[in-house]
Amino acid sequence: MWNLPNLLTLLRIILVPVFVVLFYVEAPWSSYAAALVFGAAALTDWLDGYLARRWEQTSPLGAFLDPVADKLMVAVALVVLLQADPRILMALPVMVIIGREITVSALREWMAEIGARAAVAVSGLGKIKTIAQMVSIALLILRESVFGPWVYDIGVALLYIAAILTLWSMAFYLLAAWPSLAGKKSIADKSEKSA
Incomplete structure (x- = not known):
């Protein structure tokens, strides 16, 4: 372990x-x-x-x-x-990213309970989002570095890109899970019938 x-x-x-x-x-x-x-x-x-x-x-x-x-x-x-940096410029992407993480985590947990976890597995888009997010946060942490204010500005721009990718990947996850969320035949039932 x-x-x-x-x-x-x-x-x-x-x-x-x-x-x-x-x-x-x-x-x-x-x-x-x-x-x-x-x-x-x-x-x-x-x-x-x-x-x-x-x-x-x-x-x-x-x-x-x-x-x-x-x-x-x-x-x-x-x-x-x-x-x-409590400006709305920062608040918006932070709200989107944290809100998305809570939503997708809840979605994955629920899909796992009904045996359809694979439908909301991490995608390639999710990995790109993670890279943009990690780089942006690292640059934002260097807020008063010797490199100058442009580092922070790039960090903010990347954070917005990460937020957009976050919403995009969440839309894919919700779309994949929609048959189950709408109360139609679950993905697990469909896979069992096709097996």
Whole structure:
């Protein structure tokens, strides 16, 4: 159960409070340290999944912890960034991204209960969204870096791109789940009949 992929996922959860503390430390190096911690967490997000598949070490614990760790770090980072820059410019994409994560998580849980979890599995579009989201957040964390204000502006632009991709991917998930949501024949029933 406590294999390396699961330990990396657990490390990602442990890094959440470390990130928050570093973000609020009033020191010239704090934004760099916070961005580094966030980047390390994003890297473990890719690495734990890769290792689990490569070494065939997937487990129920890992399947549960991985999405929790991902959403926890992203949601906390977005909340502290919004607190640091409470303009509507930031509030809109943050609201969209967090709202989408809650909606899709609930949808996946419900689809799993009716045996149709595969219909809302992570898509290629979802992966592109995640990359845009992670890069944007990292750039936004470097809000007062030596690189200049353009870094923050690029971060905001990427956050809007991530928000648009977020809505787009959510629409695909809802469309795939719609037969079940509308009370028609479930996807699981259809697959059983075709088998």
